Amino acid sequence: MNSFYASVEIAENPDLRGKPLAVAGNVEERKGIIVTCSYEAREKGVKTTMPLWQARKLCPNLIVVPPDFETYKSYSSRMFQLLQEYTEWVEPVSIDEGYMDVTECKQPLETAEEIQNRLLNELNLPCSIGIGPNKFLAKMASDMKKPLGITVLRKRDLAQNLWPLKVGDLHGIGKKTEEKLNKYGIITVKDLAEAADYELKQRFGINGLKMKERANGIDSRPVDPSSASDYRSIGSSTTLSEDIISTGEAEPVFKRLAEKVMTRLKTKGYVALTIAITIRYSDRKTITRSKMLLNATQDQHEISKTALHLFKQHWNREPVRLLGITATEVVERENATYQLDLFSVEKNEKEALLHDVLSSIERKHGEGIIKRGKNK
Structure with a gap:
């Protein structure tokens, strides 16, 4: 879905259509963070995770509303119900995104157009759809044209449409992994696709080989409706x-x-x-x-x-x-x-590293050997 939270707010209040809109936490405070914003706000330079005070400086007429998660969940449920009219093979991955296996549909492009039009007409929600032979390529295709895009990405299109991208543009590769790849001379997706297996495994473990598979358009994961409920x-x-x-x-x-x-x-x-x-x-x-x-x-x-x-x-x-x-x-x-704002990102990374270290010690010496202290 495109700017899902903001789009739901507009669907609920059509007077907001065409205006710069942002959904943000702590609306009345300077430390509030932009959760999402409309494309009209993005044209003024407003971005997700931007501090609210900075967004208002860039866009003085920005309309800011607090998040209404119950309403967002309601729209999400209706969206997935609509998708399930086309196939039982629907796998939600978040409140506003999911995979569909439309192998049995004779005209997947026409199906995508129909779904996009119905979501817009029945729920007043815009979406972008990616079509590919597997989940990874469909996901990459869905990000290539927003809003209201429909993109087909086949394996024969990789050299032209995927390989020229920066390696950090690949779904699943974060900033730190991108920096590490760049350090070893892997700058583009093509560099990753052609990298030596031995070097990738030595530097990144089994994940290095998985990243190379993705760069070559390989992904054997099935669309599994039950995985969402496992x-x-x-x-x-x-x-x-x-x-x-x-x-x-x-x-x-x-x-x-x-x-x-x-x-x-x-x-x-x-x-x-x-x-x-x-x-x-x-x-x-x-x-x-x-x-x-x-x-x-x-x-x-x-x-x-x-x-x-x-x-x-x-x-x-x-x-x-x-x-x-x-x-x-x-x-x-x-x-x-x-x-997340920058402080949250840093905190989460530190917490994850600390947990891994503590878990390793406890596996070796027994649970409960280390206790967290209190901040003073």
């Missing part, structure tokens, strides 16, 4: 030895549960878009409450903080027998769309 939720709960009667007692429980959820997410290579908690009272009445996150996460502190916030918001002050945390709407980390 790990749709990853959770942990505990029945308490004694009923808790305060948020102070709940906090350490949520921290332990969040650590377990984080470990399972990292082990499977997933991040969560929504955090849910379960509260079971001493009379066995059970409630579940959830919150959709601005950024998909696998961070223990973020999971714990969100869970405790939900608890404080929804706990009815009665004694609690069981607590649980569930990460829902999980997606592969490489497919997650992060709306």
